[in-house]
Amino acid sequence: MSTTQSQLLQRYGASLTGVFGPPSRVLVRGEGSRVWDADGKEYTDLLAGIAVNSLGHAHPAIVRAVTEQVGTLGHVSNLFTSEPQVRLAEELLAAAGAPEGSTVFFANSGTEANEAAFKLARRHGGEDPSGRRTRVIALERAFHGRTMGALALTHKQAYRAPFEPLPGGVEHVPGGDLPALRAALAPDADGATVAAVLLEPVQGEAGVHGWPAGYLSGVREATREAGALMILDEVQSGMGRTGAWFGFQSPEVTGSDVPVLPDAFTLAKGLGGGVPIGALVCVGERASGLLTAGQHGTTFGGNPLATAAGLAVVETIRAEGLLERVRAEGVRLAARLSALPEVSAVRAYGLWIGVDLAERAGADPEGGLAPGVVRAGLDAGWILNATGPATLRLAPPLTIGRADLDRFTDSLPALVAAA
Numbered sequence: 001m002s003t004t005q006s007q008l009l010q011r012y013g014a015s016l017t018g019v020f021g022p023p024s025r026v027l028v029r030g031e032g033s034r035v036w037d038a039d040g041k042e043y044t045d046l047l048a049g050i051a052v053n054s055l056g057h058a059h060p061a062i063v064r065a066v067t068e069q070v071g072t073l074g075h076v077s078n079l080f081t082s083e084p085q086v087r088l089a090e091e092l093l094a095a096a097g098a099p100e101g102s103t104v105f106f107a108n109s110g111t112e113a114n115e116a117a118f119k120l121a122r123r124h125g126g127e128d129p130s131g132r133r134t135r136v137i138a139l140e141r142a143f144h145g146r147t148m149g150a151l152a153l154t155h156k157q158a159y160r161a162p163f164e165p166l167p168g169g170v171e172h173v174p175g176g177d178l179p180a181l182r183a184a185l186a187p188d189a190d191g192a193t194v195a196a197v198l199l200e201p202v203q204g205e206a207g208v209h210g211w212p213a214g215y216l217s218g219v220r221e222a223t224r225e226a227g228a229l230m231i232l233d234e235v236q237s238g239m240g241r242t243g244a245w246f247g248f249q250s251p252e253v254t255g256s257d258v259p260v261l262p263d264a265f266t267l268a269k270g271l272g273g274g275v276p277i278g279a280l281v282c283v284g285e286r287a288s289g290l291l292t293a294g295q296h297g298t299t300f301g302g303n304p305l306a307t308a309a310g311l312a313v314v315e316t317i318r319a320e321g322l323l324e325r326v327r328a329e330g331v332r333l334a335a336r337l338s339a340l341p342e343v344s345a346v347r348a349y350g351l352w353i354g355v356d357l358a359e360r361a362g363a364d365p366e367g368g369l370a371p372g373v374v375r376a377g378l379d380a381g382w383i384l385n386a387t388g389p390a391t392l393r394l395a396p397p398l399t400i401g402r403a404d405l406d407r408f409t410d411s412l413p414a415l416v417a418a419a
């Protein structure tokens with residue numbers, strides 16, 4: 001590593017809060033599914049900034065949209081609106097197949113979108129004549145973000161414990177277990193009922209784990225019967241990642257050709273193609289009416305710059321036929337990975353793939369085989385990600401070429417051997 005790169009990493013350590021741990025490289029430039037570090041070393045990016053750079057790096061449509069918009073009107077506050085904001089909301093509602101009366105609230109990140117969803121749940125509970133609809137259900141192994149409300153919905157103890165007390169009323173039930181969910185949806189010993197069930201269509205941070213076919217439609221039915229909102233966190237699964245606009249429309253995710261339309265869903269990551277933006281989509285008039293003037297807000301959310309980027313993402317996914325591409329390349333990549341003896345399981349939803357590595361004879365590298373593969377990958381020019389000691393998560397740009405994906409499958413055995 002050059003002195004510039006190692007010096008910058010050192011200065012990082014001295015000037016940036018240490019919540020992320022030391023970064024592995026200083027990146028300076030990207031193009032398509034390639035990025036380059038400060039030494040000029042090239043990497044093929046199979047993570048896309050954690051499922052964010054859906055169109056890859058420096059896609060001409062994003063560059064054009066953002067450049068034109070910031071040179072025209074970048075920010076106006078929510079005392080005003082702008083055409084990109086209205087158009088992006090319309091596009092998202094149309095893509096979702098949301099009924100008349102559905103609406104969008106724009107935020108700046110996934111955790112903020114989920115905060116808005118949490119407030120939506122509280123408002124639904126607050127409107128209940130019993131005054132006892134106070135509970136919110138999330139799933140074990142769920143990840144919903146790091147702000148206090150989203151953290152209360154997140155399951156991982158290591159993230160939660162240092163920040164207790166968290167907002168109350170949240171219970172976690174095992175995912176994929178409909179009887180457990182139905183039991184939790186019954187009134188508790190004090191007669192309190194459930195305002196909302198909030199879940200990921202596929203759990204990304206947990207290692208790309210989906211649900212048994214019929215689970216999501218079962219949640220839909222059970223929440224409807226119990227008078228609770230069903231809220232999907234599509235922050236990682238949304239915007240084409242699974243080969244459908246949203247996970248709830250993907251047959252692989254739901255186990256059915258019929259979409260499982262929730263009462264609300266949240267978006268972020270891939271929505272802005274790298275520009276920070278999040279959204280809460282309220283499905284139907286009832287959900288849309290729950291948050292009224294003055295009950296929620298944001299200074300930046302939905303500004304012309306971020307929504308112009310979002311529009312460029314939507315238009316490019318459509319113009320380049322990316323949903324079809326993602327489905328085809330995802331199936332091919334998953335099949336090729338499954339055939340490797342180094343791989344014990346593959347969970348694929350479009351270009352969003354959890355890869356479990358087979359146990360290897362002899363001692364595993366410190367921290368596990370998958371983190372070892374990530375390190376070996378960096379040396380060999382790959383940007384990879386491990387969600388656990390034996391699990392890789394692939395979330396490349398939706399635009400990535402087949403040759404890059406094939407080359408990765410061909411390289412994986414050597415990366416495992418080098419880990």
Ligand SMILES: *Cc1c(COP(=O)(O)O)cnc(C)c1O
Nearest residue numbers: 109110111143144145233235236
């Ligand atoms: C990344 C993620 C979040 C948090 O998004 P931020 O933009 O990091 O706040 C929430 N939910 C899911 C499912 C995510 O993958």
